[in-house]
């Protein structure tokens with residue numbers, strides 16, 4: 001794996017960036033051409049955009065590779081396309097995947113809606129228990145797919161355990177690292193093969209674009225790039241530029257966001273109207289010890305349940321004045337949503353209940369505002385409950 005000894009905050013600012021050779025500008029230029037003079041091998045760095053060749057695509061990809069300690073990284077048009085390309089690059093007809101049960105609803109739907117037609121088999125399993133993961137393995141298991149912390153229950157999975165099981169059976173191990181980001185958790189250093197991201201969230205960080213990213217060990221680089229080029233969801237030059245710009249402050253944002261989320265989680269856990277708080281930073285969270293071992297801080301996502309009915313939870317959310325009820329997460333502003341109605345709306349009620357996603361569960365994406373203002377808004381909203 002690549003080893004750039006500079007610290008993460010320095011990598012965020014400098015790694016991968018390609019100052020403009022024409023003007024001397026420090027920022028990576030947005031090159032908009034889809035047509036390039038042939039043979040483009042002789043040009044400094046350019047080529048057909050779908051081939052992931054533009055400076056503004058390569059800069060955030062290389063920044064991510066440096067942060068993840070990966071050999072290769074690619075940026076894609078969305079988080080889900082990063083996941084789809086990764087799965088389709090590895091899995092073929094007759095292969096089997098074991099997938100963590102409590103994952104992002106879109107990933108769950110991608111598997112259940114598309115993969116049976118392709119003849120790709122999969123089983124969901126509880127990854128909090130090694131025995132349950134092992135029980136789901138089959139002779140044709142080619143891939144193990146984890147997401148930690150998970151959306152929306154903040155389940156924590158021991159990545160070193162997943163990596164060890166994968167190595168033992170010769171399966172490729174993948175982690176959705178969206179919630180943690182490489183600032184807080186380095187999946188590849190923990191032994192995983194591939195790390196995928198919804199770059200829409202913390203990497204870009206300002207709720208203004210859709211993008212994804214894949215970081216991997218060298219052995220998977222060519223296959224992933226080939227699948228990206230063949231399926232075609234590369235990121236356009238403009239959004240790639242925005243992604244790189246956002247990543248320059250990733251370290252600072254994750255530090256502030258993690259501090260804020262810890263304060264909010266502690267405050268919520270003492271609130272009489274709140275029956276449950278899911279945040280890996282709390283010592284009573286079942287995954288706290290593992291999270292403390294494999295993460296440098298606990299991130300900005302938490303979820304909680306309010307006492308009372310769904311209607312009462314709805315009324316409390318309607319009372320919020322600063323915190324917006326909105327889909328998506330990972331931006332500078334604090335957002336709240338009912339996972340049942342948003343990220344996990346496509347699951348059946350049975351699937352949701354099996355995954356532990358209740359009707360009054362609220363997911364909070366804590367932003368970089370002053371924590372006292374976040375708590376004050378929650379306080380006035382819950383007071384009326």
Ligand SMILES: Cc1ncc(COP(=O)(O)O)c(C=O)c1O
Nearest residue numbers: 078079080104151178198200211
């Ligand atoms: C953990 C996780 N992975 C993947 C995705 C999909 O990302 P995108 O919406 O950028 O396609 C999301 C979106 O919410 C997510 O939360």
